[in-house]
Amino acid sequence: MAAGLLISAPASGVGKTTLTLALARAWRNRGLKVQCFKSGPDYIDPAFHAAATGRASVNIDSWAMDRATIAHLVSRGTDADIVLAEGSMGLFDGVAARGVSGTGASADIAEMLGWPVVLVIDPSGQAQTAAAIVAGLRDYRPGVRLAGVVLNRVASPRHEDLVRRALNDAGIAVFGALPRHAEISLPKRHLGLVQAEEQAEIGKLIDEAARFVAEHVDLDAVLRSAAGWSPQPAANGLNVTPPGQRIALARDAAFSFVYPHMLEAWHAAGAEISTFSPLADEVPDASADVCWLPGGYPELHAGRIAANARFRSGLRAFAETRPVHGECGGYMVLGAGLTDADGVRHEMTGLLGLETSFAKRRMHLGYRLAALAVPMPGHHAGARLRGHEFHYSTILAQPDTPLAVVHDATGAVIAETGSQRGRATGTFFHLIAEDR
Template sequence: MAAGLVISAPASGVGKTTLTLALARAWRNRGLNVQCFKSGPDYIDPAFHAAATGRASVNVDSWAMDRVSIAHLVGRGADADVVLAEGSMGLFDGVAARGVSGTGATADIAEMLGWPVVLVIDPSGQAQTAAAIAAGLRDYRPGVRLAGVVLNRVASPRHEDLVRRALNEVDIAVFGALPRHAEISLPKRHLGLVQAEEQAEIGKLIDEAARFIAEHVDLDAVLQSAAKWSPHPATNGLNVTPPGQRIALARDAAFSFVYPHMLEAWRAAGAEIVPFSPLADEAPDASANVCWLPGGYPELHAGRIAANARFRSGLRGFAETRPVHGECGGYMVLGAALTDADGVRHEMAGLLGLETSFAKRRMHLGYRLAELAAPMPGHEAGARLRGHEFHYSTILAQPDTPLAVVHDATGTVIAETGSRRGHATGTFFHLIAEDR
């Protein structure tokens, strides 16, 4: 029987990912099997989880997924000793309007699974107030249980003592305190952490974090606070139709933002995935019957993509007879041009008329519900797709026929409709699930 915990915090940027990775590796070093999950729409953290545990991690999302889908995904932890779900943003942060099974908040997953929460608290610039924040989070929502806290970025022994005393007065366990000067952190860029596959020293970084955590956190106490858990068998899996039987999937540093559960669902449905690298000037496999370009960081590689004639001509030739779909960065590459942060315009594949610019940065962030006006690979017209959008590009032109009517989480219609032209389609949102 596995032990389940949720790692959360009052806000983003407090140290949830570092603590999750460090706990996972420290327990793995003790011989335990550790399974991680990511609550919410984050396509970067699961790769770090896999690096720490040696087991694939997937996202669970209460706004986009129903309880059956979440149970199916979490069931992979049945043979683990410890199961950790890393939260996103603050513990109760979600959207204003409820989605399929919740608002997307980490608290939804904690309550749904019955796992207690370990809070990462940063008491910088405060002392006893940290206890008031922890107590408020503990008492805010019935059904969400607090196991205890780990203090991060503690200024001094005296500071730690003040905070510990205050937490003790409100009966909240402190599992450990991490000194500020010795903080372990991972490199970041504008969409979050630098991807795990881009970091040659990722194993050493996680090992160092595990050593650091083991010195300052009571690993046994944290483990004992976990809930004993056995998954209920899911009656069926995810409601995901693969875009084709043999899928040419762009996969490299510029095209890596795809949810792991989507790829697994495609394979489980019998599809074969054939990766290719646009950055290595590779064309999609000629034997594939569909091509899929995920999001990523094309703006960091725009000059190289524009110069890779074999990739661009091969993609155009593929699209003459078979469907090609792009998500976010992949959508931008299917377009006419991309202007990078320095204002340099780079010609892209030209399968769609979309033009985007990173010289005029504007953040687009949030859940998306799209009703397809026309088919796209794997989905018929009228399908309701749930996804998430996160990018900093500005649309300069989006002249093609809209692919969908797209709403944000409040139901407001947005301008990022996606596009279709011939066999090419694209969306700014990353697909998470289709409504059943």
């Protein structure tokens, strides 16, 4: 029987990812099988989890996924000794309107699966008030059980003592306290952490985090706080249709934002995936029947993409006979031009008329529900797709046929409709699931 925990916090930026990776590696070093998950739509963290545990991690999302899909995904933890789910944002942070099985809050997953919560608390600038915040989180939702806390970035032994005493008085277990330690800071950029595959020293960084946390946190006490859990494999698998039988997938530093559960679902449905690198001026496999350009950081490589004539002409030739779809950054590359943060316009593939710019950054963030107006690879017109959008680009022109009517989580219609021209389609959102 596996034991489950959810790592959360009162807010973003407190240290959830670092603690999750450190605990996972420390327990793995003890010979335990550790399975990680990511609650919410963050597509970067699962790769870090895999680096720490040696096992693939996937996203589980209560706004976009039904309970059967979540049950199917977490059933991979059946053979693990400990399951760690990393939360997103604050414990109860989600959207205002309920989605398929919840609001997207980490608390939804904790309650749904019965996993106790370990809170990471940064008490900088406070002392006893930290205990009041934790007590409020503990009591806010009866179905969510608090296991205890780990203090992060404590200023001094005296500071730690003040916070510990207040937490003990409130009946809250303190598993450990971490002083500031710059050596285990994970590098970031504008869409979150720099991806695991871009960091040559990621293994050493996780090892150092595990050593540091093992020195300051009672790993045995944390492990004992986990709830015994026997996942039951769901009768239904993932509700994801592959876009084709043989999929040419762009995959490099500019095109890397792919939800792991999507790729697994494509494989499980019998699809074959071949990868190619636009940054290396490669073209899609000629035997593929569809090409998929995921999101990533094309704005950091726009000049190189524009200069890679073989890739651009090869993609245009592919699109003459077979469908091509782009998500977010991939959508931008399917467009006519991309203006970088310095105001320089770079010619893209021109399969769509989309013009985007990073010269005036504007954040677009949130869940998306799209009703397709026209078909896209793997999905018919009228299909309802759930996804998530996160980018800083501004639309200068979106002249083609709208792909979908797109709503945010409140039901408001948004301007980022996606586009369709010929066999090319694109969306700003990253697909998570189709409504059953």
